[in-house]
Amino acid sequence: MAEYWSNLAMVTSVVVYLLALGAFAAEWAAARKLEPEVVPAGVLVASGGEEVIGDAPAPEVAAPTSKAPDDTATRIRVDMFGRMGLALTLIGWASHLAGVVMRGVAGNRFPWGNMYEFVTAAMLFIVTIFLVLAFRGVRWLGLPVTLLAVIGQGLAVTVFYVAVAPLVPALHSVWFVIHIVAAAVAGAAFNVGGLLSILYLLKSRAVRREKVRGYLAKLPSPTRIDELAYRFHAFAFPLWTFAIAAGSVWAEYAWGRFWGWDPKETWSLVTWVVYAGYLHARATAGWRGRRAAVVAIVGLACFWFNFVGINLLVSGLHSYAGI
Amino acid sequence: MAERTRRPGTLRGAETLRWLWTQLTSMRTALVLLFALALAAIPGSLLPQRPTSPVRVREFITDNPQLGPIYDAVGLFDVYASPWFAAIYLLLFVSLVGCIIPRVGVYARGLRAQPPTTPRNLARLPAHLDAPASDDPSTVLDAAERELRRRRFRVRRLDDSVSAERGYLRELGNLVFHCSLVFLLSGVAVGSLFGYKGTVAVVEGQSFSNTLTQFDDFSSGGLFSPQQLVPFTVKLDSFEAKFETGPVQRGAARVFRAHTTTTIDGASTDGLLEVNHPLSLGDSVVHLVGHGYAVDVTVKDANGDVAFTGPVILLPQDGNFLSVGVVKAPFARPERLAFEALFLPTAVDTDSGGASAFPDALNPALLLNAWHGPPKEATGEPENVYSLNTVGLTQFTTDDGDKLRFTLVPGQSYTLPDGSTIEFHDWKRWVSLQVSSTPGLWLVFASVLVAVTGLCLSLFIRPRRLWVRAGAGGVEVAGLDRTEGRGGLQDEVRSLAEALELAVTDEPVDEGVAQSPPGGAGSPQEDEED
Ligand code: HEM
Numbered sequence: 001m002a003e004y005w006s007n008l009a010m011v012t013s014v015v016v017y018l019l020a021l022g023a024f025a026a027e028w029a030a031a032r033k034l035e036p037e038v039v040p041a042g043v044l045v046a047s048g049g050e051e052v053i054g055d056a057p058a059p060e061v062a063a064p065t066s067k068a069p070d071d072t073a074t075r076i077r078v079d080m081f082g083r084m085g086l087a088l089t090l091i092g093w094a095s096h097l098a099g100v101v102m103r104g105v106a107g108n109r110f111p112w113g114n115m116y117e118f119v120t121a122a123m124l125f126i127v128t129i130f131l132v133l134a135f136r137g138v139r140w141l142g143l144p145v146t147l148l149a150v151i152g153q154g155l156a157v158t159v160f161y162v163a164v165a166p167l168v169p170a171l172h173s174v175w176f177v178i179h180i181v182a183a184a185v186a187g188a189a190f191n192v193g194g195l196l197s198i199l200y201l202l203k204s205r206a207v208r209r210e211k212v213r214g215y216l217a218k219l220p221s222p223t224r225i226d227e228l229a230y231r232f233h234a235f236a237f238p239l240w241t242f243a244i245a246a247g248s249v250w251a252e253y254a255w256g257r258f259w260g261w262d263p264k265e266t267w268s269l270v271t272w273v274v275y276a277g278y279l280h281a282r283a284t285a286g287w288r289g290r291r292a293a294v295v296a297i298v299g300l301a302c303f304w305f306n307f308v309g310i311n312l313l314v315s316g317l318h319s320y321a322g323i
Numbered sequence: 324m325a326e327r328t329r330r331p332g333t334l335r336g337a338e339t340l341r342w343l344w345t346q347l348t349s350m351r352t353a354l355v356l357l358f359a360l361a362l363a364a365i366p367g368s369l370l371p372q373r374p375t376s377p378v379r380v381r382e383f384i385t386d387n388p389q390l391g392p393i394y395d396a397v398g399l400f401d402v403y404a405s406p407w408f409a410a411i412y413l414l415l416f417v418s419l420v421g422c423i424i425p426r427v428g429v430y431a432r433g434l435r436a437q438p439p440t441t442p443r444n445l446a447r448l449p450a451h452l453d454a455p456a457s458d459d460p461s462t463v464l465d466a467a468e469r470e471l472r473r474r475r476f477r478v479r480r481l482d483d484s485v486s487a488e489r490g491y492l493r494e495l496g497n498l499v500f501h502c503s504l505v506f507l508l509s510g511v512a513v514g515s516l517f518g519y520k521g522t523v524a525v526v527e528g529q530s531f532s533n534t535l536t537q538f539d540d541f542s543s544g545g546l547f548s549p550q551q552l553v554p555f556t557v558k559l560d561s562f563e564a565k566f567e568t569g570p571v572q573r574g575a576a577r578v579f580r581a582h583t584t585t586t587i588d589g590a591s592t593d594g595l596l597e598v599n600h601p602l603s604l605g606d607s608v609v610h611l612v613g614h615g616y617a618v619d620v621t622v623k624d625a626n627g628d629v630a631f632t633g634p635v636i637l638l639p640q641d642g643n644f645l646s647v648g649v650v651k652a653p654f655a656r657p658e659r660l661a662f663e664a665l666f667l668p669t670a671v672d673t674d675s676g677g678a679s680a681f682p683d684a685l686n687p688a689l690l691l692n693a694w695h696g697p698p699k700e701a702t703g704e705p706e707n708v709y710s711l712n713t714v715g716l717t718q719f720t721t722d723d724g725d726k727l728r729f730t731l732v733p734g735q736s737y738t739l740p741d742g743s744t745i746e747f748h749d750w751k752r753w754v755s756l757q758v759s760s761t762p763g764l765w766l767v768f769a770s771v772l773v774a775v776t777g778l779c780l781s782l783f784i785r786p787r788r789l790w791v792r793a794g795a796g797g798v799e800v801a802g803l804d805r806t807e808g809r810g811g812l813q814d815e816v817r818s819l820a821e822a823l824e825l826a827v828t829d830e831p832v833d834e835g836v837a838q839s840p841p842g843g844a845g846s847p848q849e850d851e852e853d
Binding site for chain 2: 234235243250258281287313
């Protein structure tokens with residue numbers, strides 16, 4: 001029964017996220033009609049207090065420079081789509097949360113024992129982070145986050161789905177909870193950081209070419225996006241380190257060796273090393289900014305390859321029952 | 324790069340070495356080596372590796388006769404033990420040590436250093452506030468000193484100003500993190516030099532003692548000596564296995580529990596050995612790493628003498644534990660006997676080859692064929708106990724000339740054409756135990772713990788400098804963050820001004836402006852790149 005409701009809630013969340021994605025896309029499309037932003041020096045000033053990490057400066061600042069009078073109507077429409085997107089994301093998230101919780105109830109255990117469960121849990125953390133950010137002024141992350149949520153949840157319910165079942169003995173361990181929660185939260189933060197790095201690249205390119213318009217104009221300055229991206233990576237990296245360490249403690253208990261170059265272990269290390277490279281890159285002149293962002297995106301690619309590619313392509317000790 | 328092309332001929336000996344050392348310990352080299360390490364680790368995850376799957380390596384080489392030997396020659400089937408992989412991580416760690424030693428020195432010297440003197444022009448700092456003079460300047464500075472100390476800044480009083488700094492732990496965290504990576508590697512090295520690992524299969528009712536000769540498989544580090552083996556015995560009293568019987572993941576493992584009696588230093592204790600709950604015996608650990616079926620059989624030769632009796636370990640071939648093995652009775656007379664055995668825990672289709680439909684023993688059956696041959700001199704050469712060398716043996720046939728195959732269930736016996744018999748008493752389970760000792764283990768985990776702590780300090784502590792200058796012309800409060808990713812500088816400068824009860828006249832300037840040239844040309848970061 002719980003399993004039925006869980007599945008229903010998960011599928012619902014995909015549909016609602018899709019609608020949210022539509023609303024955010026409409027926000028972007030509507031914003032395209034706005035006059036290209038002539039980024040005035042004031043844009044950065046207007047963003048005001050520190051506490052608003054990523055406020056959207058466009059509405060307040062560009063208003064004086066906009067020429068057409070009907071621009072205001074467009075701006076209101078843009079904002080309305082944005083609010084709709086956020087409201088829908090919230091509904092999708094509630095359904096998603098219910099899905100994950102019911103899954104745990106159905107299995108009478110923590111719901112991350114296979115790839116389907118891991119992906120749905122990690123996606124839940126990602127959307128949660130976004131919602132927290134959105135209420136602190138970072139609604140502009142809506143489009144990429146809902147896109148990711150639709151893809152992730154969509155793949156989960158269609159391709160990765162497996163029915164609820166108890167765990168194999170290898171997963172009976174407290175480290176199962178510690179290791180996977182750390183990995184999922186770190187992964188969620190890496191994802192948000194990676195999306196921010198992508199936006200940073202898009203925005204800084206637009207700024208360089210002096211073609212900042214539409215959605216990109218609604219984003220804060222490249223420096224600020226980059227800073228926010230850095231914060232997510234800086235938060236995720238120690239947690240990821242801890243997740244790997246917890247995994248190796250567990251491996252010592254379960255298999256009698258803390259490190260065995262199993263494909264999953266190898267790729268966690270590769271991911272870790274790439275992110276260490278990202279942090280180093282930011283401290284190296286000539287690598288900050290654009291190149292560091294590229295390294296972050298490579299890191300995210302490694303993360304996903306580890307969680308999807310390795311499970312499907314290579315067989316190792318970490319192969320889950322089902323998928 | 325530029326240095327390399329500059330008069331290379333004039334660099335000599337010590338100079339070249341110093342140049343190489345500077346290059347090796349540069350941040351850029353660290354970056355390159357990190358990426359090299361990530362890249363080098365990849366092939367080992369995609370190609371089969373000899374230490375873990377030797378059979379698949381052999382298959383790969385057979386399937387790829389051209390590429391296989393080349394891969395083999397460059398070590399791609401044992402990446403993590405290959406010289407080039409070692410070269411990368413050793414260089415990285417040399418670079419790491421070369422990088423941290425000078426920084427430890429700098430940090431130690433700076434440990435009790437005073438905050439820097441106040442810059443002449445505070446207005447150029449990213450956060451800055453002006454207020455008219457109210458109190459006596461020295462009163463303001465006293466108050467500022469108290470307030471900054473309360474905020475846990477290190478404070479330095481100068482003639483007309485107070486200079487304060489905090490966040491010294493950041494660099495400490497960074498150094499601790501990098502140092503513990505070195506300790507981590509040392510721990511791993513100790514473990515692989517002095518450690519050992521062996522596996523042994525033990526049938527229910529039997530026991531194992533921790534000596535070299537008892538292991539089926541044993542490997543150890545270069546500095547291991549057999550005296551390290553703690554003398555103990557483990558008796559397997561029984562092994563419980565349960566499998567999923569429901570429709571979802573039918574046959575998946577659910578419970579593995581080995582009930583054991585362990586004896587060490589003359590004292591015996593009962594122990595429960597499970598997958599995530601190894602037994603600790605001295606400095607060795609016993610893990611449950613596998614299990615399977617054994618068959619308890621008795622072979623009597625044509626004279627009616629018992630030629631073999633006991634459990635025979637069979638190796639599982641699939642998820643439903645279709646298991647194969649060999650029963651050998653070399654002392655049967657007049658001819659020696661041997662049987663190829665196929666055990667099906669839940670037998671189906673026994674007439675057409677046979678298969679097992681479930682991993683538990685719900686419908687056990689033992690399929691056998693039988694061989695006979697003249698007695699063989701004992702050569703003392705080890706023989707594979709799991710496969711039959713049929714040289715010198717002849718297979719029994721039926722009266723029609725077909726090869727003889729027969730099926731036994733527990734309790735049954737079968738009489739061969741020559742009058743000898745084989746009786747299948749019952750099946751048993753065996754477990755595969757891994758005994759290991761990894762001496763550097765505590766160092767590895769302690770290093771990781773310290774590393775994570777240092778990392779958090781290094782990433783979450785953000786050093787900041789604040790200044791207050793008071794003079795006849797007014798009071799200035801200013802601040803500077805020494806790392807990126809930090810928010811709240813404006814707030815702190817403002818709240819400091821409030822705590823000093825200053826009547827602020829100008830609004831703070833946003834950090835973004837101080838960092839970015841106007842006109843939307845982006846941040847200094849972009850400018851540095853191209
Ligand atoms: C095993 C190799 C290494 C790993 C995993 C590693 C990892 C890290 C990490 C995660 C950070 C970020 C912490 C922070 O930003 O404060 C960092 C910072 C740093 N690393 Fe490494 N590192 C390694 C080797 C090296 C080497 C060889 C050098 C010197 C050439 C070096 C120099 C530095 C410096 C100077 C910082 C501080 C950067 C800053 O202040 O922002 N590291 N390292």
